[in-house]
Amino acid sequence: MIPRYTRPEMASIWEPQTRFKIWFEIEAHAADALAELGTIPKKAARTVWAKAKDAVFDVARIDEIERETKHDVIAFLTHLAEIVGPEARFVHQGMTSSDVLDTCLNIQLTRAADLLLADLDKVLAALKKRAFEHKMTPTIGRSHGIHAEPVTFGLKLAYAYAEFTRAKERLIAARKEVATCAISGAVGTFAQIDPRVEEHVAKAMGLVPEPISTQVIPRDRHAMYFSTLGVIASSIERIAVEIRHMQRTEVLEAEEFFSEGQKGSSAMPHKRNPVLSENLTGLSRMVRAYVTPALENVVLWHERDISHSSAERMMGPDATVTLDFALVRLAGLIEKLLVYPANMQKNLDRLGGLVHSQRVLLALTQKGASREDAYKLVQRNAMPVWRGEGDFLQLLKKDTEVRKYLSDAEIEEQFDLGYHLKHVDTIFRRVFGES
Numbered sequence: 001m002i003p004r005y006t007r008p009e010m011a012s013i014w015e016p017q018t019r020f021k022i023w024f025e026i027e028a029h030a031a032d033a034l035a036e037l038g039t040i041p042k043k044a045a046r047t048v049w050a051k052a053k054d055a056v057f058d059v060a061r062i063d064e065i066e067r068e069t070k071h072d073v074i075a076f077l078t079h080l081a082e083i084v085g086p087e088a089r090f091v092h093q094g095m096t097s098s099d100v101l102d103t104c105l106n107i108q109l110t111r112a113a114d115l116l117l118a119d120l121d122k123v124l125a126a127l128k129k130r131a132f133e134h135k136m137t138p139t140i141g142r143s144h145g146i147h148a149e150p151v152t153f154g155l156k157l158a159y160a161y162a163e164f165t166r167a168k169e170r171l172i173a174a175r176k177e178v179a180t181c182a183i184s185g186a187v188g189t190f191a192q193i194d195p196r197v198e199e200h201v202a203k204a205m206g207l208v209p210e211p212i213s214t215q216v217i218p219r220d221r222h223a224m225y226f227s228t229l230g231v232i233a234s235s236i237e238r239i240a241v242e243i244r245h246m247q248r249t250e251v252l253e254a255e256e257f258f259s260e261g262q263k264g265s266s267a268m269p270h271k272r273n274p275v276l277s278e279n280l281t282g283l284s285r286m287v288r289a290y291v292t293p294a295l296e297n298v299v300l301w302h303e304r305d306i307s308h309s310s311a312e313r314m315m316g317p318d319a320t321v322t323l324d325f326a327l328v329r330l331a332g333l334i335e336k337l338l339v340y341p342a343n344m345q346k347n348l349d350r351l352g353g354l355v356h357s358q359r360v361l362l363a364l365t366q367k368g369a370s371r372e373d374a375y376k377l378v379q380r381n382a383m384p385v386w387r388g389e390g391d392f393l394q395l396l397k398k399d400t401e402v403r404k405y406l407s408d409a410e411i412e413e414q415f416d417l418g419y420h421l422k423h424v425d426t427i428f429r430r431v432f433g434e435s
Contacts, residue, residue, distance in 0.1 A: 001321045005283060010324040013111050014317035020057040022104045023076055026201060027091050028052070030099075030183055033200035034193075040090040047087040055083050073097040094193030098304060099183045102217040105316060106178050107205055109225060112320035113175035119327035120168045120232075124161060126334040128432065131157035135424060138417060139253060139344035140355065145245075149355050150348060150420040153254075153339060158431045160239045165431075167232045174228040178221045181207035187303040188213040214303040219294075222312070226294035229319050233287035236326050240280035243337070247274045253344045257336035276333050283326040290315040348417075352385045353392035359414035360396060360406075367405040377402050 001011060012018060028048050035045035058079060066075035074097075081088035092100075135154035140147050181202035185192045195209075202209045210217050247255040256276050258264070264271030293315060297308035348355065357378050364374035381395040381402070396402050396411050 001317050005325045006321050007324055007328065010112060010115055010321045011317075013108050013115075014321070016059045016062075017057060019104060019108070020059070020062065020076060022107050023073075023100050024052055024055075024057070024080065025205065026100050026103050026183075027077075027080070027095075029201045029204040030095060030193075030197050031091055031093075032204075033197040034090070034093055036200075037194055037196065039194070040093055044087040044090040048084055048091060051084045051087075052080060071097070073100055094185050094197075095183060096186045096215060098216045099185065101309075102213075103181045103183065103201065103205065103207070105222075105312065106180055106207060106217065108316060109222070109320070110175055110179045110206070112316075112324075113171055113178075113225075115324055116229075116232075116320065116327065117168060117171055117175070119324055119331070120164055120171065122331040123164050123327055123334070124168070126331045127157050127161040127164065130334055130337065130339075131155075131161055131428075131432075134339060134341075135428060136421060137339070137341045137344065138348055138421065139341075140348045140350075147347075147351055147355060149358065150417055152421060152424055153341075153344065155424060155427060156242065157334075158428060160235075162431050163235050163238070164232075167228075167235055170228045170231065174225045178225045179207050180210040180217055180221065181205060182210040182213040182217045184210070184213050184215070186215060188215045214300075216300065216304045216308075219298045219300065219308055223294045223298050226315060226319055227291050229323050230288040230291035233284035233323060233326065236330055237281050237284035239330070240277040240284070240333075243333070244274045244277045244281070247272075247277070251343075251347065252340060253347060254337055254339045256333060257338055276329060280326055280330060280333075283322050283329075287319050287323050287326070290319040351392075352390070353415055354382050354385055356392070356415045357382055359419065360402075360411070363410065363414050364402070364405050367410075369405050 001014065028045070031040060031045040031048050034040045035042040057076075061082075062072075062075050062079045065078050066072050069075050069078070077088070077092055080091065084091070131154045133154070134157065135152060137153040138150050139153045139156070141149050141151035181198060182188070183193060183198035183201050184190050184195070190198075198209050201207075243254060243256070245251060246253040255272065256274055258272050263269075264273045264275075293311040297311060300308060361371075361374050361378045364377060365371050369377070377399065378396075381399055382392060384390050384395060385392045393411065393415055396406075397408055402411070
């Protein structure tokens with residue numbers, strides 16, 4: 001985790017003290033269940049809670065023990081015994097390390113998902129507000145980076161809103177998929193521990209029992225989770241790249257808010273660079289970088305190995321922390337985005353009406369011209385306009401072959417900007433409902 005791109009709410013989920021607190025709760029809830037089943041004394045379970053519930057675990061001490069034992073869970077249990085005393089011998093009865101590690105990881109991932117879902121709500125709120133603000137603000141639509149036909153800036157934002165709505169739905173599903181608990185013992189057979197212990201711990205920790213584990217929780221669940229984060233990151237980058245393009249000097253249809261005292265360049269005082277959008281592009285790449293190891297972690301030897309462990313110690317914190325930061329930054333960027341409708345209109349008019357070429361093409365075919373002939377007629381009048389040699393509307397009116405099919409009034413009718421925007425309301429209802 002890099003402090004520059006870390007928010008404290010998400011970072012706290014991955015702090016050692018939080019992790020050890022979760023480990024303790026898993027062990028203590030398991031002790032409660034074991035006590036109810038008569039496997040350990042009820043007094044022992046009560047003592048575990050009484051002695052360690054409010055304990056601040058000594059991270060340095062645990063690290064010191066681990067340097068000798070070379071085992072993190074044993075190091076924690078040793079330190080817990082120092083706090084609890086003799087009754088600690090009843091802790092971890094019939095359990096294996098993965099029962100603690102995997103259940104804890106899934107708790108952390110579900111908590112992280114809850115924060116990310118809240119972040120997505122902020123992004124959606126910002127997109128919706130700005131989409132309605134610019135619902136009918138005309139701008140040029142581009143394909144291959146080239147002017148195509150008119151759209152509205154509100155539609156661009158509505159597209160992003162729909163995309164992040166899908167992102168939220170996917171993350172809800174990914175959270176549900178990873179919210180499982182395994183307390184099944186060595187190789188997952190429950191030979192040394194009753195399945196009811198797992199059920200008790202799962203309920204206490206807000207999880208559901210893993211239907212079948214092999215000593216580890218199946219990593220296809222985690223692969224789905226991190227893949228979902230990767231898709232969300234790509235959605236962030238898509239809109240960030242759109243904004244970066246719109247802020248280009250020769251486009252300047254929108255730009256990031258530039259605060260008082262902000263500097264754009266150490267060398268050129270005039271610069272106002274899309275630094276937030278570019279930052280989002282970089283952060284998105286990092287989140288996606290963890291998708292591949294998550295997929296590869298699915299493949300473990302037999303009932304367990306730890307080839308996944310080192311990767312997860314990095315990817316769990318880094319991917320969630322980075323995406324959390326990126327989503328909050330994106331929400332703020334959208335909220336404060338400076339939009340320039342006059343420049344949008346200027347760019348829309350830049351090609352002298354060529355954006356209406358399809359309407360002219362269709363009008364000619366409806367008047368009897370073959371599609372091939374109509375295309376040739378429209379294109380031969382469009383190409384001079386590309387070269388800056390005339391106005392599309394006037395060239396069409398002067399073309400005697402075009403005039404065989406269309407009158408001046410009929411040609412002019414094809415240049416109505418409002419025609420392209422007549423279904424904006426329909427699209428908005430599809431995206432936002434009737435609100």
